Amino acid sequence: xxxxxxxxxxxxxxxxxxxxxxxxxxxxxxxxxxxxxxxxxxxxxxxxxxxxxxxxxxxxxxxxxxxxxxxxxxxxxxxxxxxxxxxxxxxxxxxxxxxxxxxxxxxxxxxxxxxxxxxxxxxxxxxxxxxxxxxxxxxxxxxxxxxxxxxxxxxxxxxxxxxxxxxxxxxxxxxxxxxxxxxxxxxxxxxxxxxxxxxxxxxxxxxxxxxxxxxxxxxxxxxxxxxxxxxxxxxxxxxxxxxxxxxxxxxxxxxxxxxxxxxxxxxxxxxxxxxxxxxxxxxxxxxxxxxxxxxxxxxxxxxxxxxxxxxxxxxxxxxxxxxxxxxxxxxxxxxxxxxxxxxxxxxxxxxxxxxxxxxxxxxxxxxxxxxxxxxxxxxxxxxxxxxxxxxxxxxxxxxxxxxxxxxxxxxxxxxxxxxxxxxxxxxxxxxxxxxxxxxxxxxxx
Amino acid sequence: xxxxxxxxxxxxxxxxxxxxxxxxxxxxxxxxxxxxxxxxxxxxxxxxxxxxxxxxxxxxxxxxxxxxxxxxxxxxxxxxxxxxxxxxxxxxxxxxxxxxxxxxxxxxxxxxxxxxxxxxxxxxxxxxxxxxxxxxxxxxxxxxxxxxxxxxxxxxxxxxxxxxxxxxxxxxxxxxxxxxxxxxxxxxxxxxxxxxxxxxxxxxxxxxxxxxxxxxxxxxxxxxxxxxxxxxxxxxxxxxxxxxxxxxxxxxxxxxxxxxxxx
Numbered sequence: 118x119x120x121x122x123x124x125x126x127x128x129x130x131x132x133x134x135x136x137x138x139x140x141x142x143x144x145x146x147x148x149x150x151x152x153x154x155x156x157x158x159x160x161x162x163x164x165x166x167x168x169x170x171x172x173x174x175x176x177x178x179x180x181x182x183x184x185x186x187x188x189x190x191x192x193x194x195x196x197x198x199x200x201x202x203x204x205x206x207x208x209x210x211x212x213x214x215x216x217x218x219x220x221x222x223x224x225x226x227x228x229x230x231x232x233x234x235x236x237x238x239x240x241x242x243x244x245x246x247x248x249x250x251x252x253x254x255x256x257x258x259x260x261x262x263x264x265x266x267x268x269x270x271x272x273x274x275x276x277x278x279x280x281x282x283x284x285x286x287x288x289x290x291x292x293x294x295x296x297x298x299x300x301x302x303x304x305x306x307x308x309x310x311x312x313x314x315x316x317x318x319x320x321x322x323x324x325x326x327x328x329x330x331x332x333x334x335x336x337x338x339x340x341x342x343x344x345x346x347x348x349x350x351x352x353x354x355x356x357x358x359x360x361x362x363x364x365x366x367x368x369x370x371x372x373x374x375x376x377x378x379x380x381x382x383x384x385x386x387x388x389x390x391x392x393x394x395x396x397x398x399x400x401x402x403x404x405x406x407x408x409x410x411x412x413x414x415x416x417x418x419x420x421x422x423x424x425x426x427x428x429x430x431x432x433x434x435x436x437x438x439x440x441x442x443x444x445x446x447x448x449x450x451x452x453x454x455x456x457x458x459x460x461x462x463x464x465x466x467x468x469x470x471x472x473x474x475x476x477x478x479x480x481x482x483x484x485x486x487x488x489x490x491x492x493x494x495x496x497x498x499x500x501x502x503x504x505x506x507x508x509x510x511x512x513x514x515x516x517x518x519x520x521x522x523x524x525x526x527x528x529x530x531x532x533x534x535x536x537x538x539x540x541x542x543x544x545x546x547x548x549x550x551x552x553x554x555x556x557x558x559x560x561x562x
Numbered sequence: 563x564x565x566x567x568x569x570x571x572x573x574x575x576x577x578x579x580x581x582x583x584x585x586x587x588x589x590x591x592x593x594x595x596x597x598x599x600x601x602x603x604x605x606x607x608x609x610x611x612x613x614x615x616x617x618x619x620x621x622x623x624x625x626x627x628x629x630x631x632x633x634x635x636x637x638x639x640x641x642x643x644x645x646x647x648x649x650x651x652x653x654x655x656x657x658x659x660x661x662x663x664x665x666x667x668x669x670x671x672x673x674x675x676x677x678x679x680x681x682x683x684x685x686x687x688x689x690x691x692x693x694x695x696x697x698x699x700x701x702x703x704x705x706x707x708x709x710x711x712x713x714x715x716x717x718x719x720x721x722x723x724x725x726x727x728x729x730x731x732x733x734x735x736x737x738x739x740x741x742x743x744x745x746x747x748x749x750x751x752x753x754x755x756x757x758x759x760x761x762x763x764x765x766x767x768x769x770x771x772x773x774x775x776x777x778x779x780x781x782x783x784x785x786x787x788x789x790x791x792x793x794x795x796x797x798x799x800x801x802x803x804x805x806x807x808x809x810x811x812x813x814x815x816x817x818x819x820x821x822x823x824x825x
Contacts, residue, residue: 503661503663505661506661506663508623508624508645508661509657509660509661509663509715510663510671510674510675511622511644511645511646511649512621512622512645512646512648512649512654512655512657513649513654513671513672513674513675513678513731513735514646514649514650514674514675514676514678514679514682514735515646515649515674515675515678516646516678517644517646519674519678520646523666523670523671523674524663524666526665526666527663527664527665527666528665530665531665
């Protein structure tokens with residue numbers, strides 16, 4: 118059975134290749150062929166694979182998703198985009214429909230000199246040197262089936278370049294829209310962000326959909342931080358509740374750079390987020406935060422990796438999960454400290470609020486330490502709402518449902534409050550509210 | 563003894579033969595008490611006498627199991643109401659151990675409460691600006707440090723600040739019946755004065771207050787109309803404010819002895 122699922126994608130690749138025509142001769146096509154070759158060898162992971170121990174991908178691989186070979190954003194209007202802006206009034210908006218960049222739907226606005234914001238296809242075509250240097254080089258497809266698939270089918274996506282010393286004041290907001298009224302599709306949203314030396318930018322990546330039919334979105338984002346660069350990365354996942362969302366974010370950091378991510382997961386039926394930060398320069402710092410809310414039959418799996426490759430690097434991690442209904446959560450936090458990485462200071466926390474008897478969470482820290490002078494702490498908690506606090510709120514007149522919501526917001530606020538794009542915080546709280554309402558409606562049915 | 567016996571017929575709270583237990587252990591063994599509008603009652607007793615249980619039962623704590631008896635609040639069956647329904651109907655308990663809620667600001671917490679109560683009474687909910695103005699006035703009224711308003715509920719507050727926060731909440735929510743559960747315990751004399759002053763400012767003809775306390779000290783400031791002694795889950799003696807002074811002088815043992823001699 119496993120092979121037929123794989124064969125579906127191999128056959129899709131042949132159709133994809135044919136659609137490329139002349140582009141097959143480009144140098145990047147060699148990488149695509151290598152990637153599909155690796156996928157052919159790897160196939161899809163099973164639960165025997167340590168990285169997929171708690172998450173069985175067969176519900177995903179069983180389905181026959183159609184690749185989207187060309188831009189088909191006709192059904193998407195500017196008005197649709199407005200409601201996906203997360204309350205951020207003033208941002209550089211870049212839109213991709215089914216993985217294809219749309220200049221018409223984007224509102225890039227005025228950008229500082231030297232900054233490039235736009236589609237990846239044109240950069241590949243024009244032979245952009247940074248694209249050649251980094252694209253598919255940081256997120257390794259050699260040992261990861263999903264990154265291999267993304268790379269094999271790579272056509273378009275988003276390219277962001279912030280030159281040395283440039284500060285981009287307004288957030289760069291990339292909206293990935295999935296649009297599939299007629300068929301079940303697979304899309305491969307792809308992003309490359311290259312932040313130059315001493316540059317600064319906030320990058321928001323959101324995932325939304327305009328239909329409720331199942332689709333598979335296989336996301337790969339590569340972020341490169343030059344020396345002393347400061348980047349905030351907020352990933353807001355709001356796919357429809359019939360979507361399969363697998364994402365891989367790979368962050369590569371040079372000396373004294375500072376990276377902070379906030380991974381917010383609200384949507385999807387089947388969600389797996391991988392994020393890896395490689396601290397490959399002394400004094401670089403990474404903060405990986407996350408908030409996930411799962412209700413109904415959702416599965417949300419977060420795998421984080423911090424690779425301490427050089428000395429004197431602090432890293433911080435705070436992932437908080439809210440699990441309601443019959444949902445299932447997984448958190449796996451790997452901290453890798455290489456022999457050279459003395460004076461590493463790594464802190465990891467995962468806290469979970471389990472709101473129903475039928476919801477569950479598997480949480481696992483994974484420390485692999487090869488240096489001897491390091492500080493690594495980790496902690497995980499799984500709990501319910503505090504009865505004392507609930508009674509206190511109710512004793513002041515607040516009804517039970519509202520009291521529960523207030524405590525859930527409070528739980529989430531640790532993560533939400535750390536997001537620097539201020540306008541987003543309120544939107545996220547409203548979204549949290551909506552999802553909790555939906556969850557209650559689901560439970561009543 | 564100076565006990566005023568006249569029935570005014572404006573009963574705020576009437577407790578009739580109330581029995582309650584916690585984890586199968588009988589704590590209240592037949593409480594009878596009537597509190598009229600405008601009155602301040604003190605309920606005194608040694609540790610373990612059932613004072614706090616009585617307060618918790620009145621506020622609606624679910625872990626306390628009422629096995630017998632009735633409580634009428636403003637003519638309604640209080641025991642039939644959820645904790646939040648009681649609060650919306652005007653019952654307030656100042657907690658002996660106020661709960662810390664990190665991540666929720668004091669202001670947000672109170673706004674949720676006040677607006678729930680207002681909605682219940684058919685009043686319009688206050689928006690953020692109106693509410694802020696209102697709470698600032700109230701903070702001034704009970705001498706509450708304004709900076710505590712924006713901080714998370716009781717989180718990192720000192721013992722005294724927590725107790726003052728309870729009285730402040732009482733000022734904002736304007737209950738008809740306030741039950742102050744050992745609001746005086748653990749306070750130094752300055753904090754006690756401020757808390758007592760707040761209570762006195764809130765005391766009026768239009769509400770009733772039950773001061774549950776171990777010590778007589780607070781009653782020097784908040785002078786009660788009635789004092790009741792709770793022992794072994796029953797009210798064994800009731801009197802005027804002088805009873806509190808007697809207890810302060812002689813402790814609880816003499817009451818115990820008298821009760822035992824009678825039974």
